Amino acid sequence: MKLIGVDVGGTFTDLIVTDTKTKDIQIHKVPTTPKDPSIGVTDGIMALCGLANILPEKIDHVFHGTTIATNAVLEYEGANTGMITNEGFRDVLHIGRHQRPENYSIMQDIPWQSRPLVPRRNRLSVKERISPPSGKVLTPLDETGVKKAAKKFKEKGVQSIAICFLFSYIDPKHELRAKQIVLDEYPDAFVTTSTEVAPQFREFERFTTAAMNAFIGPKVRNYVQMLEKRLLDYNILADLHIMGSNGGVATAQTVADLPVITLLSGPAAGVLGGAWSAAKSKKRKIITFDIGGTSADIGIVINGRYSEATARDTWIGGYPVLVPMIDIGTIGAGGGSIAHVDSGGAFKVGPKSAGSQPGPACYNRGGDLPTVTDANLILGRLDPKNFLGGEMALDIVSANRVIGKLAKNLGISKNEAAEGVLTIMNSNMANAIRSKTVQKGLDPREFSLVAFGGAGPLHGAEVADMLKIPEVVIPPYPGITSAEGLLTTDLKYDQIKTEFQVKGTIDLARINKDFNLLSKGLLSQYKADGITPDKVKQLRFGDLRYVGQGYELRVPFPEGKLTNSCIEQVWSSFHKQHKREYGHFFADSPIEIVNIRLTGIGKMPKIGKITVNSGGSLDLALVKRAPSIFRVNGKLSTIKTSFYNRDLLPVLRSFNGPAVVLQKDTTSIIPPNWTAKVDDSANLILQKLKKKKV
Secondary structure (H helix, E strand, C coil), rough: CEEEEECCCCCCCEEEEEEEECCCCEEEEEECCCCCHHHHHHHHHHHHHHHHHCCHHHCCCEEEEEHHHHHHHHHHCCCCEEEECCCCCCCCHHCCCCCHHHHHHHHHCCHHHHHHCCCCEEEECCCCCECCCCCEEEEECCCCHHHHHHHHHHHHHHCCEECCCCCCCCCCHHHHHHHHHHHHHCCCCCEEEEECCCCCCCCCHHHHHHHHHHHHHHHHHHHHHHHHHHHHHCCCEEEEECCCCCEEEEEHHHHHHCCCHHHHHHHHHHHHHHHHHHHHHCCEEEEEECCCCEEEEEEEEECCEEEECCCCCCEEEEECCCCCCCCEEECCCCCCCEEEEEECCCEEEEEECCCCCCCCCHHHHCCCCHHHHHHHCCCCCCCCCCHHCCCCCCHHHHHHHHHHHHHHHHCCHHHHHHHHHHHHHHHHHHHHHHHHHHCCCCCCCEEEEEEEEHHHHHHHHHHHHHHCCEEECCCCHHHHHHHHHHCCEEEEEEEEEEEEECCCCCCCHHHHHHHHEEEEEHHHHHHCCCCCCCHHEEEEEEEEEEEECCECCCCCCCCCCCCCCHHHHHHHHHHHHHHHHHHHCCCCCEEEEEEEEEEEEEECCCCCCCCCCCCCCCHHEEEEEEEEEEECCCCEEEEEEEEEHHHHHCCCEEEEEEEEEEEEEEEEECCEEEEEEECCCEECCCCCCCCCCC
């Protein structure tokens, strides 16, 4: 089979193609086309097919990571959205939980109030009410009221409608009926219900998740449809699957209906790609470190398992969302991050980025602001003639101009300004890693840092140094690791049901029945995708907490019919998980099962092992020796640096820094006092040299 992975970033669209039989791999990068990313995707695929000598119609699968949904939220550019909800509850989206993002700030921005996903004028209410815990109907659905609301939305030009009723997670029949009424009256509308996206308790988060699905729905659906059309226009007949936030791919139709599942599409693929590469070198505890043009994404993987975000951690753009997500930290720090002096005279880098258009000044596309890439070029850490494998020349004159202007504003030398840009950038990223490790009780010194993305290998070693991380792993194709990660995963869907059962009064028959219902729903979804039940693996989990706690921990449930002994295993697992998370547990406190979850994994074809080029030598790999600038013992020093072609580096032959390793998709920096070698899995391993004892 021939598989293509395509990841759309803020600056470049990264592509990889592999043949599962021959194991041949070809990579490519093209500039992202922000106005319509599908243009860059299809143009990139066609160029990649030419490089790999593959006919487009021979491609079997296209796996795609996209930022369409994320950007729509972050840039607040979604549809004109409406909501139908219960009488008296139209302001749930505004009130929230009286929990302020910053407890003590009186000037803070609260996104769901300053940038509502659904304006108040578009929130209409109808009579309807069911009651917990049985789902008894107290007030029947006012179908006439729903029809009137649909007509009103149609007249106002509302494009997308979210239907959110209280306690619908117990019984969704009223929401589903309201959806049908709306579609009968207004068939062109994008309509979503809260139970379709988040069938669980917590009405504010559930309503917000449904509103976000509606807000981004038309834009994502239009993109998916446009991409499918463009693929067909180019005679690319492959199945299209799109990466979800949960670490699995979904069909194009599923994503068109539930775009909210793709909010961390690209970053999730990066975590998978980084973990896959590190596993080849037998690294068990890793921090994935993905730096692109606009942002840096951080994930934690221990023994092959990535951490998943809990209900209290799933936020996008300041909005809470209740969808399964890999736990990823993101900050505005990338190769295009703009360095500036703020109104208070502070020297800052990011979060604003020059993006792909116009890009850094050294791209010579009209950019006139100093960026991280410009700073790297000034310090001699990039070869202006060997960027993108020589396909793109960097303009050092423009880089000197913008960094020189920054230096003048700061009253320091140009080299100090450039090095300052990198130090601030690296410090910001080190702090982001601390928030995912030290603040969660993990010691970063016990991990390997897997640096990838277009700019990750440029900064990996210096960030690791700040955190005392002894080792950096740079994958074979670091610039397209996210695209590579798309080819390592499976078709993955999640089902959830709220239970609210407490230890001592557990109804095992009900839990077993509910797991069976979730399984039927899951298998029907796979059947629609052409996957038979025997090819689907099902994993069970539960969200548990001590009675009285506000948030839950996810605990695995055993397979098969649950018995009393099985439940005892669950309680024990929860105590252990609580101790790992918080440092203690309460052996005698009653435990509550809040939700049960079922995750389905349908096997997909995957990328094979990367072939290691065992030839080469340091002499053959040497491109040139040129001066580069590094800070050594607190002082800026100009040091003669070796530039190597990574494709020609020998396997298991160490070389010391300072060195620069060139390849098409990125540049890797080995600073002074670091050593590097290509291991037998094609990863470039960087290690800090130990100081000699006197």
